[in-house]
Amino acid sequence: MRCLFVPLLLLLFSPWSLADTRSAVEGYQLQNGMGVLFKPTDQRGSVSIRLVVGVGFSDFSCQDRQLPHLMEHLFFSGLDGGDEADLEARMQTLGGQWNAYTSEGDTTFVIEAPAATQRQVLDLLLEALTRTRLDTAKIESTKQVLIREDGGHYSHLQRFLDHQNISRSGQEQLAVELGLACAERPQVAQLTQAQLEKLRSDWYVPSNMTLIVVGDLDPRLPAYLSRTFGSLPDHATPERRELPEMKGPAAPERTLNTGLFGEGAVLHWIFPEPEDADGAALDLLQAYLSDALYSDLRVHRELSYGPWSERASWSNQSFLSLNADIERSDQAATIQAMRELLDGIRQHGLDPQRFARIQRVARAQLAWSTPSNATLADYYWGALSDFDGEHFPNEERRLAKVSLQQANDTARQLFKGDGYLRIERPLLDDDSAYPLGAAAALALLLPFALLLRRRRG
The missing domain is CATH 3.30.830.10 (Metalloenzyme, LuxS/M16 peptidase-like)
Structure with missing residues (x-):
């Protein structure tokens, strides 16, 4: 590990030109296989942190596709008996803000923080990843968050429209027709605590993670990471699912x-x-x-x-x-x-x-x-x-x-x-509203007119 300090210190304090703002970085692996990327910049006083975990939607079947997304939300649900608001307050006390995103291929934790508290912010992230308890109450509450994020409960009407291939956006609809996307909206109700525990155990391991830190870097960061994230136990991850191949036919x-x-x-x-x-x-x-x-x-x-x-x-x-x-x-x-x-x-x-x-x-x-x-x-x-x-x-x-x-x-x-x-x-243009409205009004008035005529007769 000592051999990393000299090149890193040179990297931290060397001048940087605008022509070299993207391509050159310091990259290495911790002893447990976790990837690390450092990029010092001349923007002093702050850092941007990304922890990329190699698990996403495509690692699960259509039925269980929301598992990594549910797991991502649960990491923000609270520590030591506290709730989500308590955890957010701890991050705010450090001057940082955080979020996370689940995509097809990865789950990424995104943090913006002051340079002065970068190690404390990473401590809090590590705590969330390793010490978050997955209990029934948290899981059920977090499921409701995902349901609201996805537009509410999946109704029978919405399922029917999805199967008629008329309710999605154009590109998503084509992906469904070609066998590249799920035909129904993924659900969360059937996901279990055991599945979540297995996901964390299988995929949240150092060799499946890459930490990116950009900005005003602390020279003590390599030693800190070796002592903290570097102490996480590692093992091989499951084989990733084969992605579906494009197949047809799809309507021109x-x-x-x-x-x-x-x-x-x-x-x-x-x-x-x-x-x-x-x-x-x-x-x-x-x-x-x-x-x-x-x-x-x-x-x-x-x-x-x-x-x-x-x-x-x-x-x-x-x-x-x-x-x-x-x-x-x-x-x-x-x-x-x-x-x-x-x-x-x-x-x-x-x-x-x-x-x-x-x-x-x-x-x-x-x-x-x-x-x-x-x-x-x-x-x-x-x-x-x-x-x-x-x-x-x-x-x-x-x-x-x-x-x-x-x-x-x-x-x-x-x-x-x-x-x-x-x-x-x-389905219809605005001009169609008038004749349809008139027809509907006529359909409603006709029975009353007939009833009135019978009474008079």
Whole structure:
């Protein structure tokens, strides 16, 4: 452990340039296998902490999918007979704030704290992870929190609508159709204390954790971590579940009802990304499409106020989509405009001038933007799989290496199929409300009119 002190001290007190704000970090493992990443910055007086635990939704079946989320909430339920408010007060006394997030692949604890109390804050986090008692009352109370977070109890009507494939957002609906997402909303009522205890025992082990600390680092941090987090016992984690593969068939076009009456609609034209496509090329292509949609749909045709392109992942499959918020009366015109954009790329490739401009601004943003401690910590959290032991990828070089030819090849491969069109809109437009209202009123008045006529007769 002593060999770490000299390089860490040099790292802590060496000058840092803006050009080196992301890629270079100090990374090592504690003796029990826990990963540690340090990033000193010139933002004095504070630190951003991320503890990433390698367990998430995708490690469990659809029935038990909420287990890691329930476990995450329980870690904030209180210590030593106290409740959630008492635990929050302890963190506030240290000047910090914390939260946690469960995703498909990990559960991450997010802390912002003063530099002066960084070790005490980590003490409190360690206490929460190791000393939180899982009793029936806490579990049942926390289940109610998750139910409220998810919009209330899962009604029979909601389950029916889910099975009719009309109640979800466009991208989630496609993921369900392709077998990449659960067909029903995951429930918590059936989850047990034994399952939670097993989850904590199986997955909350040092070799399945990475601690990221960014900011004004305490030089005593390595010794502290070795003494505290480094004393946690380790063992192998269970094998991770195989992620579902994309399968079909999925409807080429589907309209999803988002209400009864309304004049608005949202279009999603979704394309599965090729498995071997370069990530930087896809990032630039996504930015190119956002710019093209803005120029065409908003500025020139005035069909959509805020069209956008987006990359998203479900299970082990990524998608790129073209999206637009529109008036429902403009649906056909918007689809045609998007089709013309895609056909132009298929036939002629990307516009060289627009691509060069998009690539130039993407690279420039890395130079003129100064990330905060929190932004850097979040970046390392999201890019952990790309860490080579010393450096994260150099984003500027990665973007600079993408040629126009490579971007065109990626676009043609991406758009070689027709994709999937999902349209979110209310069942009826506002004009339909008047005749329906009149018909309903007539249906209600007719029996009274007949009854009155009989009495007079």
